[in-house]
Structures are given as structure tokens and as C-alpha cells.
Amino acid sequence: MEHKYIVSGIFTNFLFGAISYVINIFAQKYKDEETLLYGIAGLFAASSVVLYAFIWKWNNVRTWSFYLVYVPLFLTSTFDFITTVDVWRESNGVFLKEYLEIKDYHVHQVVGTNNSIFDGTIIHVLNFISLWRLGSGKSTRSLQLISATGLSMMCSVYAFCVLTSELPLHLLTKIFLTILAIYVFLLPFGVLMIPRSFVLSHKQGSGSAPKLLRLITLPLLVAAGAVIVAKALVLNGVKNEYLEIVRLNDPLIFLNDVEKTFPLIAGVIWQNVIVSLPLLLISFIYHFKTSKPTILWELSIINLGTALLNQFLFIGGSLFWKTPEDLQVNPANVTFWIINLIPVVGTLAQVVSLVPFRASLVSVKAKSKKRS
Secondary structure: OHHHHHHHHHHHHHHHHHHHHHHHHHHHHOOOHHHHHHHHHHHHHHHHHHHHHHHHHHOOOOHEEEEEEEHHHHHHHHHHHEEEEEEEOOOOOOOOHHHHHHOOOOOHHHHHHHHHEEEEEEHHHHHHHHHHHHHHOOOOHHHHHHHHHHHHHHHHHHHHHHHHHOOOOOOOHHHHHOOOOHHHHHHHHHHHHHOOOOOEEEHHHHHHHHHHHHHHHHHHHHHHHHHHHHHHHHHHOOOOOOHHHHHHHHHHHHOOOOOOOOOHHHHHHHHHHHHHHHHHHHHHHHOOOOOOOOOOHHHHHHHHHHHHHHHHHHHHHHHHOOOHHHHHHOOOHHHHHHHHHHHHHHHHHHHOOOHHEEHHHHHHHHHHHHOO
């Protein structure tokens, strides 16, 4: 059954590509802004109906979370997958040629392009894994939370930078801004509304292996927090011998490829300070406690989703051929990889350290019945 879901998901990608091609032809033919506005809005609405009808036809899941949470995540990563395919052919894109040629610096810059690549590759793969699990009747809550977090983080930084910009906005950018709230707030909230299939039980954390895991995790949490703080200090011009290592080996910190706009990479750095750093601190506080709040699992997953996206931007942006040469990094630079992989490894360890504490609700309920 799960293989049928994967195949059907691939066919949905092809259908989305065909629809994008048709919309692209329309956008190339009609240049009047009002015609484009109503035409694309109408085609988008009709396309949504077609895609949802097709998905309804091939799947057996009939839950609100599948259609209101999973499907938007899957279709968004599908769009970015198609965009990624076309980016490698720019400016000779096949599906989204008109979109790729939009003269809007907010859309076509290093961070925006890498956001799209991340969503079209890493998150798209996670969404297919979720689809496989759905086909086999398994829970996908945590995987969907990673996907929703990634989208929320990329959209929130983009929205802040665009809304504080002094540059004129393209029509499609304005349309996109009106629906950002869905990705920033509603999709993550929708995932959190899906019932949990587990609790955190301190009895699951006994034994030498979990204790050793917690000892290994602690320095990784500290190191991840230190990297986040170091990048923020370097961004603000603070200098010392240790920060100089970060400055020289991670120059993308100073990327500002869209003038008259708050630098998107600076927004990413402050996002790490505002979101990721407090989540690391919370995990640090509860690290050696035998009793942990269940919400700690969700917070660790959110932190992992944030780290995956933001460190992908630093790694991908530093190696991207369109990044200014003075901000690019040699792929053989070991220090660069250590700096940018530590937050990912730290947040991943944050999640893994909680796995021994997880117990299914079914087993917990069964034990409570025996005791009674």
C-alpha cells in the first residue's frame, strides 16, 4: 500500500509540473497587470481544485490534518522542487520561465534561491517519507512538524525583510505576502493539533546507554549555542581572536545582496538567536531531569527544523556560484564545516536524547489499567 502512495505522489508532481507549465504560458502571453492578477488567481484556484481532486482519488486518508496540513506542505515542496529543476536551467526554465524572469530582487537572491532548493529537496524528501508512513498507517506528526517549521522560518524572515524594504514589489510578491500567514502560523499550529501517539516517561530513560547519550549531548548543546551567539556577535562587529575564526571562515554572515532591504542572512542569524537559542537553553535546563514535559519533544523537533533550514542556507549560500566571490568558501575548508554543522548536530542530539524517554500512549494506558 505504501508503494502506491509514493508512486501516486510522483504522479502528483508531474501533474503539478503540467499545471505550472500552463500557467507559465498564460503569464508569458498576457502582460497586463490586471489580467495577470485575475487570470493567475483564477488558474491557481482551478489548479488547487484539480490537485486536491486528484489526491482525493488516489489516497484513502480522510482526515482533516491530511488535507489541511500535509497536502499544503507537500504541494509547496513540489512547487519548489519544480523551481529547483528550473533554476539549474535559468534563464531557460521550462515550467516557471516567467517566474524565474521576474525582475524582483526579493525573489531572486542567494537566500531566497537556497530556501527554494532546501524546500524542493530536503523537505520534499521528508514529505515523501511522510507519505510512505501514511500509506503504512504510521504517524507522521514529527516529520510534518520539521517540514512546517522549515517553511515557517523561511517565510517569516522573508516577510520581515520584504515588508521593511524600500524597493517596489512585483505583483506575484504581493500575492505571496498575503498568504504567508498560512505558512508562518497555521500549518505549524495544524501539526501541533494532531494528537500525539506518545508521552515522555522517565522510566524509559534508565540504563547506562541513555546516561552516556545525555553526557555526549550536553557539550553539543553548549557548542550549538556558542556558534549561534558567535555569529550574532560577528554580525554586530564585535572582535576577538575566537570570533575572528568565525568571521574568516564563515563570511556569508555579511551577505547583503539586496540593497534597501534588511539583509536576509542577518534575519536568519537573528532568527537563530530569538528561536533556536532559547530552545537549546530549555533543553539544557531539563537535560538531567528524570521527569520531562512532553512539549519538550515538540520544541526539540522545532529546533531541528530551524537548524536544518538555517544551516543549509549558510552552507549552500557559501558554496553557491551566484554568491559574491569574496563571500564564497572553499569546500575543503574544514573549519567552515565544523562551524556550520555543529548547530545541526547539536539539535539532532537534542532530539535523539529524548528518544529513550518516549513511550507509546497505548502501552502507558495498558500499564495504568493493570495497576488499577
